[in-house]
Every structure is written in structure tokens, then in C-alpha cells.
Amino acid sequence: MRIENSFIPVDGVGEQTERTLWESGATRWAAFDESLVGARRGERIREFIDTAGDRLDDGDAAFFRRTFPDGAHWRCYENFRETACFLDIETTGLDQHRDDVTVVGLHSPGETTVLVDGRDLTADRLQRRLDEAKLLVTFNGKRFDVPFLESAFGVDVDVPHVDLLYPCRRLDLTGGLKAIESEVGIDRDRPDLSGRDAVRLWHEYERGDDDALETLVSYNRDDTENLRVLADHVTDRLDRAVFDLPE
Numbered sequence: 035m036r037i038e039n040s041f042i043p044v045d046g047v048g049e050q051t052e053r054t055l056w057e058s059g060a061t062r063w064a065a066f067d068e069s070l071v072g073a074r075r076g077e078r079i080r081e082f083i084d085t086a087g088d089r090l091d092d093g094d095a096a097f098f099r100r101t102f103p104d105g106a107h108w109r110c111y112e113n114f115r116e117t118a119c120f121l122d123i124e125t126t127g128l129d130q131h132r133d134d135v136t137v138v139g140l141h142s143p144g145e146t147t148v149l150v151d152g153r154d155l156t157a158d159r160l161q162r163r164l165d166e167a168k169l170l171v172t173f174n175g176k177r178f179d180v181p182f183l184e185s186a187f188g189v190d191v192d193v194p195h196v197d198l199l200y201p202c203r204r205l206d207l208t209g210g211l212k213a214i215e216s217e218v219g220i221d222r223d224r225p226d227l228s229g230r231d232a233v234r235l236w237h238e239y240e241r242g243d244d245d246a247l248e249t250l251v252s253y254n255r256d257d258t259e260n261l262r263v264l265a266d267h268v269t270d271r272l273d274r275a276v277f278d279l280p281e
Contacts, residue, residue: 035273036112037090038063043101044082046075056277063087095168095193107194108201110169111269114194116143119167120261123179124232124254130185136236137250138183139258142167146259148251157187170195171265173202173211198261201268205275211257211264220263222256224249 041052060066063083068076089097120141127133149155176197238246
């Protein structure tokens with residue numbers, strides 16, 4: 035599904051009205067006809083299409099962050115997939131006010147960077163990477179990764195955010211990231227490592243074990259790069275579940 039298939043950002047248009055439009059042939063903005071709805075609603079839809087079309091042409095991802103419901107940000111994935119940032123962090127604990135961010139993995143198509151505390155993990159470097167992205171993809175990032183980064187580095191995220199935890203739940207994929215990866219057939223180099231190991235590895239590195247840091251970086255890289263594979267899987271399934279129309 036693409037942004038251009040969506041009408042739910044319009045005030046007064048819910049999923050049922052949107053499906054009615056699709057079933058009437060208006061599967062894309064270009065196929066919309068005001069006669070399919072009442073005059074007032076049709077005017078609102080037309081105004082949205084005109085504005086959103088211009089914003090999409092300009093690559094204004096922030097516009098779609100504001101206008102799409104949070105639970106529908108996954109619909110932006112196909113449009114912005116090649117300029118997305120897949121992000122995963124490791125920390126010393128679960129409290130963003132007391133614990134520290136140790137490494138931050140950032141994956142974009144063709145490139146993965148793992149920033150390490152005390153080496154190259156800085157607010158400026160992190161914000162620049164986020165500013166380059168048109169879409170942010172995480173797993174449980176709305177409750178964990180982003181609040182941690184906001185607290186530690188004051189970063190600002192102004193693009194659509196696909197937190198895969200929630201689309202996964204919609205597809206009855208439950209549990210943590212690694213459990214879901216296993217269920218859908220995504221492999222990783224070190225399936226034996228967990229978030230608890232990530233904390234242990236960091237403390238071992240602090241005590242002088244550089245091999246522990248290498249293992250931690252590899253673990254985080256797997257987490258981050260697998261987000262893209264999972265996002266492909268989840269958005270494809272949601273597309274078929276939401277957008278498939280009766281013959």
C-alpha cells in the first residue's frame with residue numbers, strides 16, 4: 035500500500051468510508067470522484083488530495099507524520115522505504131532517566147552504522163542521521179528507543195514512525211523482536227544473545243574487553259538490519275489484509 039491509496043487522513047473519513055471508496059473504484063487519489071461521497075466530505079477529500087500530492091512531490095514526510103493516524107504510519111513505508119532509517123539502541127537498563135545509551139544502530143538501504151558511547155555517539159551525529167531519513171522504523175521504539183534518545187541527546191523525530199510492535203500485534207505476531215523473527219523465519223548470527231547479554235557485554239567492555247564490544251556491536255547490527263526484513267514482511271501482509279478488495 036502507498037500513501038496515494040489512503041483517504042483516512044481526511045477528517046470524517048474512517049476505515050469503513052475508505053473501504054467504500056476503494057470498492058467504488060477510487061483505489062488511488064487520482065481515481066477519486068466527488069460524486070462518490072457527499073458534497074462537503076468530497077470537498078474535504080479533494081482539498082486533502084491536492085495538498086498531500088504537492089507535499090508528496092516535495093518529499094515532505096513530516097506532513098504525513100502529522101496527518102496520518104499513528105497506527106497508519108506503516109502505509110508510508112512503500113513510499114519512503116529507500117530513505118528510511120531503521121533504528122535500534124542498547125542501554126544499561128530500562129530507565130531513561132537513570133540508565134545510559136551504550137550503542138545506537140542505524141540502518142539505511144546499503145549502509146549500517148553502529149555508534150558507540152564514548153567514541154562516536156554524539157547528539158549532532160545522531161540528529162544528522164535522523165534528519166536524513168524520511169521514515170523511522172523501530173520495534174517498541176515509541177515507548178523505549180525514542181524516549182531514551184530524546185532524554186539522552188535531545189533529538190527530534192519529525193517523520194512518520196513505524197513502530198513494528200503494533201503492526202505485528204495486528205497480525206497476531208506477539209512477543210519480543212527475536213521471538214517474532216523466529217516465527218516469520220528471519221535468521222540472525224547469534225540467536226543465543228539477548229538484551230540482558232547486551233548489558234553484560236557493555237560492562238565487560240568497560241572493564242577492558244574489546245571483544246565484548248565487538249560482539250555487542252554485531253548483536254545490535256543484527257537487530258537493526260533485521261528490522262528492514264521484518265518491515266518488508268509485515269507491511270506486505272498488512273497490505274494484503276487491509277487493501278485486498280473482493281473480486
